Amino acid sequence: MEALPLRLNPGDDLRGAVEQALRDAGAMAGYLVQGIGSLSVAQIRYAGLAQPTELLGDLEILTLAGSVAPDGAHLHMMLSDARGRVFGGHVGRGCIVRTTAELLLVLLPAHSFSREHDPLTGFAELAIRPAPAA
Template structure:
């Protein structure tokens, strides 16, 4: 396992940056272990809903974690707003960094991840394989 600390800047999209970091590392499997920071916009999909909900304002990332494959990431995030209310769910594209995001991505060189349709769930789920070689 190789640990890749990441620091995102204002205007960066969290999900896109994590997916790009995996590609830049030349890796095929990773886990986002943890993250903190702030957002100005969040796109969070709550359980059971098909589309994300947009949250605007000064939002704090309390935690973010998930799996990352070359064909996409599956991330969950917990946020709080200026009134201390918390929100959590699936991270969509468009979670925009307000001041900073500090993340730890673990790259797993011995593995290859992909998202494949699972007939039991009806969703593209994580497929875990050993990396060739």
Template structure:
């Protein structure tokens, strides 16, 4: 495992930036270990709902975790607003960094991830393989 700390800048799309960073690093398997920072816009897909919900406010990122494969990321986030209300769900495209996002990626050079339809769940799920040397 190789650790890769990362800081995202204001205006960056959280999901796009994480996927692009792992591509640029040549990683075929990565995990977001943790992330903190802030968002001005959050696009969260709540459990059991197909479309994301947009939140526009000054939001603090309390937790961020997930996996990143070359064909996409599966990320979960919890954010709080100025009143302390907590929201959490899947990270969709359109989560825009407000001031900063400080993230620790764990790159797994001996593995390759992909997303494939799981007949049991009907969803695109993580497939883990040993990476060819």
């Protein structure tokens, strides 16, 4: 395992930056083990819904975690608004950093992740394989 701490800047797209960090590192598998920071826009898909819900305002990331493959990330996040209400769900594209996001991405060089259709769930799910021999 290799730890890759990340700091995102205002205006960065959270999910896009995590996916790009994995590609930039030349890795085939990773886990985002924690994240904190703030967003001005969040795109959160709640359980059972097909489309994300957009949240606007001063939002604090309370926790953020998930798997990252070269063909996409599966991230979940809990956040709170300025009134202390807590929201959580699947992280969509378009979550925009407000002041900062501090993340810990762990790279797994012995593995290769991809998203593949699973006939049992009907969704593109995580496929875990050994990394190809170098």
